[in-house]
Amino acid sequence: MLRIAVPNKGSLSEPATAMLAEAGYRERRGRELVLPDPANDVEFFFLRPRDIAVYVGSGTVDVGITGRDLLLDSGVDAVEHRALGFARSTFRFAGPPGEVTSLEQVAGRRVATSYDVLVGNYLAEHGIDATVVHLDGAVESAVQLGIADVVADVVETGSTLRAAGLEAFGEPILQSEAVLIHPAGREASNGLTVLDRRLQGVLVARQYVLMDYDVPVEHVEAAVAITPGLESPTVSPLHNGEWVAVRSMVRRDATNRVMDELYDVGARAILVTSIHACRI
Numbered sequence: 139m140l141r142i143a144v145p146n147k148g149s150l151s152e153p154a155t156a157m158l159a160e161a162g163y164r165e166r167r168g169r170e171l172v173l174p175d176p177a178n179d180v181e182f183f184f185l186r187p188r189d190i191a192v193y194v195g196s197g198t199v200d201v202g203i204t205g206r207d208l209l210l211d212s213g214v215d216a217v218e219h220r221a222l223g224f225a226r227s228t229f230r231f232a233g234p235p236g237e238v239t240s241l242e243q244v245a246g247r248r249v250a251t252s253y254d255v256l257v258g259n260y261l262a263e264h265g266i267d268a269t270v271v272h273l274d275g276a277v278e279s280a281v282q283l284g285i286a287d288v289v290a291d292v293v294e295t296g297s298t299l300r301a302a303g304l305e306a307f308g309e310p311i312l313q314s315e316a317v318l319i320h321p322a323g324r325e326a327s328n329g330l331t332v333l334d335r336r337l338q339g340v341l342v343a344r345q346y347v348l349m350d351y352d353v354p355v356e357h358v359e360a361a362v363a364i365t366p367g368l369e370s371p372t373v374s375p376l377h378n379g380e381w382v383a384v385r386s387m388v389r390r391d392a393t394n395r396v397m398d399e400l401y402d403v404g405a406r407a408i409l410v411t412s413i414h415a416c417r418i
């Protein structure tokens with residue numbers, strides 16, 4: 139039975155639970171910490187997001203969902219298996235506008251963060267000698283309260299930084315998102331392969347739509363060039379032999395542009411349908 143660690147709190151928790159439910163796994167209804175799902179031959183352990191890499195790294199659970207930033211900060215022997223497309227953020231330095239504007243200027247200053255290992259490694263790699271001040275959260279207040287000169291923290295919209303009167307500077311330290319992780323050096327088990335394929339199915343179902351349209355035979359090559367699909371589009375004969383029907387997968391964010399282009403090459407009756415589930 140595959141043992142899967144899932145965040146029980148924070149930004150990762152709800153989207154991780156939603157994704158697993160979409161992938162056909164048993165849903166957590168209450169606040170239980172352990173949830174067996176015998177129908178799918180897995181067992182879920184709901185753990186603090188920061189602890190997940192530790193459990194996976196020790197091998198006591200087979201696989202976990204966490205943030206790339208949390209994985210790197212844990213310093214444990216676990217590896218990223220697949221990016222999951224939610225909890226996207228950047229990890230950045232920020233300081234009072236005009237005071238500290240480059241990584242070099244961090245030298246000799248105090249950096250507040252909840253990600254000591256990540257920040258410490260980054261500073262060391264860049265040869266910057268600075269003092270890391272550990273805080274559990276609400277890091278953005280550290281400068282105003284005088285405990286640090288700059289901060290290094292998760293930035294999504296940037297509104298928390300702005301509200302604290304701070305401005306990001308330097309290259310982003312990291313682009314983070316939720317990731318599926320497993321212990322380093324362990325062969326991918328059959329259970330992990332099934333879980334991974336299901337999650338990939340959810341990602342594709344979210345990213346793509348199914349597009350159907352009719353097009354005159356003489357324009358079918360132009361049309362399929364616009365909708366090449368993942369492997370090859372399905373082209374079916376119609377009762378009226380001068381037309382064919384085409385079905386193809388199209389990236390959701392390109393739907394309207396693709397419909398406009400298809401219409402321009404003569405396609406008609408263009409229909410778009412959501413994909414509920416898939417295996418690629």
Ligand SMILES: Nc1ncnc2c1ncn2[C@@H]1O[C@H](COP(=O)(O)OP(=O)(O)OP(=O)(O)O)[C@@H](O)[C@H]1O
Nearest residue numbers: 147148149150187205206207225226227292294314
């Ligand atoms: N505003 C945000 N947007 C996107 N991802 C975020 C955001 N805040 C945190 N994360 C991501 O969530 C993970 C941190 O998990 P954690 O549970 O500590 O999140 P949190 O939302 O800060 O929770 P809490 O502060 O309630 O403990 C990291 O991978 C981080 O990149």
Ligand SMILES: O=P(O)(O)OC[C@H]1O[C@H](OP(=O)(O)OP(=O)(O)O)[C@H](O)[C@@H]1O
Nearest residue numbers: 275276277292293294295296297298299
């Ligand atoms: O760029 P933004 O969209 O403002 O989001 C980034 C903020 O969101 C998270 O904070 P959270 O609310 O989890 O509080 P925390 O500092 O206690 O972790 C993160 O730690 C940043 O502070």
Ligand SMILES: [Mg+2]
Nearest residue numbers: 148149275276
């Ligand atoms: Mg937080």
